[in-house]
Amino acid sequence: MNKSGYQEDILRFISHFNASVNNIRLYSMDHPQVKKYIRTAYTILIDIFRVKKEMTLLLIDNDLVVDNTPIRSAGAHIVQFVSILKESGIERITLVAGLTGNGFSGFIREFASSDDSVIRSSQFIKLGKIDVKVKKEAADTMSTLSKEEKENLEELMEVRDLKYSEIKQLYHSMKAQKQVDVRGVDDMIKSFIKGFAHGLNPINLLASIKSADEYTFTHVVNVCILTMSQAESLGFKGKHLYQIGIASALHDVGKLFIPDEIISKPGKLTQNERKIIEGHSVKGARYILRMKEIPKLAVLGALEHHIRYDGTGYPELKGDWQPNIVSQMIAIADVFDAMRSRRPYQEPKPMELILQILEKEKGTTFNPVLVDNFFNLIK
Ligand SMILES: [Fe+2]
Ligand SMILES: [Fe+2]
Structure with missing residues (x-):
């Protein structure tokens, strides 16, 4: 099945899921119409499982993200599905291949009942809620790390330092327009994936800059850590988490094509210099687009990371462009790391102030749900 066929299947699945829930609420579980909708939804799901072993539906604010991809259609089905999820307090559903027809119809029945406490996770249906309490507890336990957790953290720090030079190399070979090989960055991202699974507070892993010229690469590694840990906490995993790692590692690749004297100019920038720097988004995206082996998600990351949640920022794109x-x-990881770093034109800001700024920019610069989730991760 091609990609658009897969997307269509997801939309059809969602519309039948809604129809099943609505009809159970109107009639009963045994009504022939209900049975028909559930059967069709299940058949589509089986088709989806032929392409992927599992599918994750994730609610972020009012947007639905399926696997890696935000569903851009604002159609009535999506709006309704989002409201069904919200009513139930469910923010993530992962359906896993092996789910039986009975298991599926039981799940739909639980969803249709007005009592959301009956909706349960199972081996083939994993449900999630971004739970503030759980994350807080995880953060608290960081101060009392077990031996195994300490070893895990030390191991990750080692990988981070080792891979720092490979990121540098990757960027340099991109600058030289040579064939780009992301394999060096590969291990770093895979080790981070393993580390985050242990509920690691990403702050413990951030590298600090030793000299000014190290900024670009330290920043890249830090943005990678901070983005991946956000993604992991939202339920992205496996291949998707890996691709998010690559995308975040390449977000500023366009800066390679901006003269150094402008990038590290200590004083205030002229309007013209500012425009040149802002060009790094489009330059980076265009560059990655030509690279065969780099996931296309990285093109979006480079292009969109300075577009604000309210649609302002740069570059200015046509229409009602919504960043991935x-x-x-x-964007959150980027600004957070920039504020905590010493730059030629700026002293590092204290953590308290950084958090205040992020809080203030919720809903304007940043997606408010993502900011809250980020706070839970690092506090
Ligand atoms: Fe940037
Ligand atoms: Fe950046």
């Missing part, structure tokens, strides 16, 4: 959810995560 991954670009929105990169």
Whole structure:
């Protein structure tokens, strides 16, 4: 099945899911119409499982993200599905291949009942809620790390330092327009994926800059860590989490094509210099677009990471352009790391002030749901 066929299947699945829930509420579980809708939804799901072993539907604010991809259609089905999820307090559903027809119809029945406490996770249906309490507890336990967790953290720090030079190389080979090989960055991203699964507070892993010229690459590694840990906490995993790692590692690749004297100019920038720097988004996206082996998500990350949640920022794109959810995560990681770093024109800001600024920019610069999730991760 091609990609658009897969997308269509997801939309059809959602519309039959809604129809099933609505009809159970109107009639009963045994009504022939209900049975028909559930059967069709299940058949579509089986088709989807032929392409992917599992499918994750994730609610972020009012947007639905299926696997890696925000569903851009604002059709009535999506709006209704989002409201069904919200009513139930469910923000993430992962359906796993192996789910039986009975298991599926039981799940739909639980969803249709007005009592959301009956909706349960199972082996083939995993449900999630971005739970503030759970994340807080995870953060608290960081101060009392077990031996295994300490070892995990130390191991990750080692990988981070080792891979720092490979990121540098990757960027340099991109600058030289040579064939780009992301394999060096590969291990770093895979190790981070493993580390985040242990509920790691990403702040513990951030590298600090030793000299001014190290900024670009330290920043890249940090943005990668901060973006991946956000993504992991929202339920992205496996291949998607990996691609998000690559996208965040390449978000600023366009800066390679901006003269150094402008990038590290200590004083105030002229209007013209500012415009040149702002060009790094489009330059980076255009560059990655030509690279065969780099996931296309990285094109979006480079292009969109300075577009604000309210649609302002840069570059100015046509129409009602909505940045990809991954670009929105990169934007938070990017600004957070920039504020905590010493730059030729800026002293590092204290953590308290950084958090205040993020809080203030919720809903304007940043997606508010993502900011709250980010706070839960790092506090
Ligand atoms: Fe940037
Ligand atoms: Fe950046």
